[in-house]
Amino acid sequence: MPDFLDANLRSQLQTAQIHNSIRHIQLFLVSILIIFLYVYCVYQFNFSHFSLYFNIWFLLTELFVGSFWILTTTRFKFKQYTISQAHHWVQFLCLGIGILIATGISLIYYYLPQVNPSFEPVHALTLSALMLIVTQTLALTFLTQRLDYFCLIFIPSIVPYFISQFILTDQINQLFHLTVNFVLIVILLCANSTVRIHKRLSALYLRNGQLIKNAEQQVLRTEELCDQLQNEMNKSKEIELQLQQNNQQLEQKIQERTFDIEQMNRNLENQQQNLDLAHEIAGLKPWDWNIKERHISVSNYQQQKKLKHSKEHSIQLQNIIHPDDLLCFKTALKQHLRAETDRYEATYRVQQSNGDWTWVHDIGRVIERNPSNKKPLRMVGIQRDIHQERTDQERLKLVASVLEQAAEGIFILDKHLNYVNVNPFYEKITGFDKGQCLGQHLFALTSNHKSAQQQNHQAILEQLARTGEYDGELTEKFSTGKELTFWLHINAIQDEHNRVINYIGIVSDLTERKLQEQRLSYLENYDTLTDLPNRFYYNYQLHQYLVSHQDSIQQLAVIRLNIDRFRPLNEYLSNNGGDELLRQVAQRLRLTNTDALFLAHLNGDDFAIVYEISHIRPSIQQHCERIQDAFAEPFEIFGQDHIITVSMGISFYPEHGRQLDYLNNCAEQALTEAKRLGGHTMKYYSSDNTALLEQGIYLERDLRQAIRNDELVVYYQPKIDFKDQHVYGFEALVRWNHPTKGIIPPALFIPMAEKTSLISDIGRIVIRKTAKQISYWNSIGFKNICVSVNVVAQQLQRGQLLSDLDEAIATYQISGESLELEITESSLIENSKTVKILLDQIKQRHINIALDDFGTGYSSLAYLADFPIDILKIDRAFIANIGDGKQDAIISAMVAMGKAMGLTVVAEGIETEQQLCYLEKLQCDIAQGYLFSKPLSEKNATEYLQLHKLIPS
Structure with missing residues (x-):
């Protein structure tokens, strides 16, 4: 190319x-x-x-x-x-x-x-x-x-x-x-x-x-230059015409300027008057000192001039100026007259006619000097009364001193809530210098990234805009990294038109008070001996886990730990030795259970540990074995080694319960069992409803739902009179008709219900449904049917049994003789006096009372003598062993004792003809068992009643 x-x-x-x-x-x-x-x-x-x-x-x-x-x-x-x-x-x-x-x-x-x-x-x-x-x-x-x-x-x-x-x-x-x-x-x-x-x-x-x-561009450029030249020529002609016009305008301007000068002279006169007025208003006294001719012209505050001789004026000044200020006045005047300073300026006190001292500010300047020797010839100045300003300045200094020395943070904001001033204490508690604060918004110094904190700030700003005042406690983290809890008080400052011009805030540091509260909280929630949470905090925290963390925590294990034979060891070691042992046990537990949710010292030698159960964590068995391994090492107490063993009882949430007290009780029962076995072991709490729980049924929840949905039904087992072979009555037995699992026997849900208030609800349902069924049987011709209902200790002690009975009798119009209450011996142990009063009230309603399961509990003849018992019910455990000589003797004694005391004797659990014949020989009154019938539904019980009015001999 x-x-x-x-x-x-x-x-x-x-x-x-x-x-x-x-x-x-x-x-x-x-x-x-x-x-x-x-x-x-x-x-x-x-x-x-x-x-x-x-x-x-x-x-x-x-x-x-x-x-x-x-x-x-x-x-x-x-x-x-x-x-x-x-x-x-x-x-x-x-x-x-x-x-x-x-x-x-x-x-x-x-x-x-x-x-x-x-x-x-x-x-x-x-x-x-x-x-x-x-x-x-x-x-x-x-x-x-x-x-x-x-x-x-x-x-x-x-x-x-x-x-x-x-x-x-x-x-x-x-x-x-x-x-x-x-x-x-x-x-x-x-x-x-x-x-x-x-x-x-x-x-x-x-x-x-x-x-x-x-070439084409050059031609265009040439044409443009020609046009420009023609334009320049035209402009020259225009300039000539403009010059002519300017000459005419200049002559006119001269005339106008002459008029303006005259007007300015008049304006100067007016300004002089205004100046005099301003001097009068501002309290200024002009003075003019003719040094060459030695006289001075002084004007008062009303601008009235007075001519004085310089020497006379000097003597007068020396008499009225405060002695402490006289030297300063003379020095400043001499320095300016000698041209050492650009102007004369002095502040001093003068004495008024009434004897008071007033601050004045004097300013002047030499305006004329001798050209040859530079000596001053003329000097002018102004004297101003600054007494009020000086007083205000002193007050401001005092306020500033208070602001600087105050032991609380004080800040001043403008109307837009931007910092105008802060005192040193506010700088100290926030960590910001004054220069860093000025111009910043009220909350610009805080790390307000959290939404809750931003909402709190917005609420404060809205309250200030609405009421002009805020008073409250805040916890803020500043951008410097300091986190502070303080009490904030902000007030709006308004002008004469009620417009907000500033805000003043006072910040009180609550850190020390919070520390005191923390110390008090520690003393309240922690054991001072072991530095572990105490029983109060343990119960509170466990309750929080059970209530507040149900979504995140699915299973918990509560371990109650007790030192074996601690009392004799404590007596041997003395109190100080026992305390030292508890401290070392707490420390060893703390090191061993680092992954536990909670570790607490409840009292004495009783400790509690809470674990979360998860497939990614070690099992509870492994945790307990690790604790036992840790206690295999001896404890050194005052130079002596002691081998300590511990017993542990474990309960699980939710298998063993969903309530705090019940979980603790289950763990305590397991611990008691471990102690009963000699200690140095672990025991898991077990109950009768374990099989049902293993099938995945949460009994308490489902049972409450069953009560609401009316899923509980009553079955009736016939009771036969030995004398005439008629159906004497029935025993009411509750069953749970589960919507998916069918009929659930009472042995699977009654024990759990007895541990909650549900057993009272179930008892109320059974009484009501039994009364309804009795009313139906009465209506179809069976007037003398007596149905027995089981009553547990909780029903006797809650105080609602009488009202439940009265309501059922009144609602279904039945007599008290149609009802019979079966009470176990264990129900009579606690609050026996209260129970006796209650049973007497039941007897007043003509309701029979039967002592159920006699001989299996805490049997005492005092129950038969002290309580209004009508019927003695021999437990099926004795009836099942008829044929054994010793058992026969016990049954014979029970029947004889009941007969001797005038009680009706009922034998339950009869399943064979041999058992029936034996009891008939003993002249037992009532027979009940599978030999006659199993528990029947309402419909089947009615059919049985109609078919078996009389049983052949």
């Missing part, structure tokens, strides 16, 4: 080459289609032989070249494509055409002579040479704008010939190869020359185009 081409011209040249190549390649593609069609037709007409690969090549070639032509024509319209896209597209076409040409030459040269005997090698040479030379000539014609385009066609096309020179070496082929090689070299040289010519022509064309554009 010529050296005179610059970078811009090079870019334009490349663009022009690509544009020309896009335009020419369309003609080249059409020419290629014609050449390939011509070669195919020549072969088909002269050598009509079917050739599969040659036909495929022809079809694919025509298809691809035609597609290339269509895409080039439609996609690459003028100025509708980018240069980069066009360049890559032309490269792709050239390479593709070259490959197609090479493929065709290979097929003609190598393939066709093999499949067509009539197509001789010389024909192959001729036809392939035709294709090669013509296609390269067309490429030389259309694609020599850039040499790389031509080479992408030329190089693939000559590959078959190049390879054939090494394969076919006969004489004819050698001559042909020499000829073709020469032709190809000539074509390549021509292509190179053509490319260079095209580049030069294009460059010259672009250069000429630039020269033409430059």
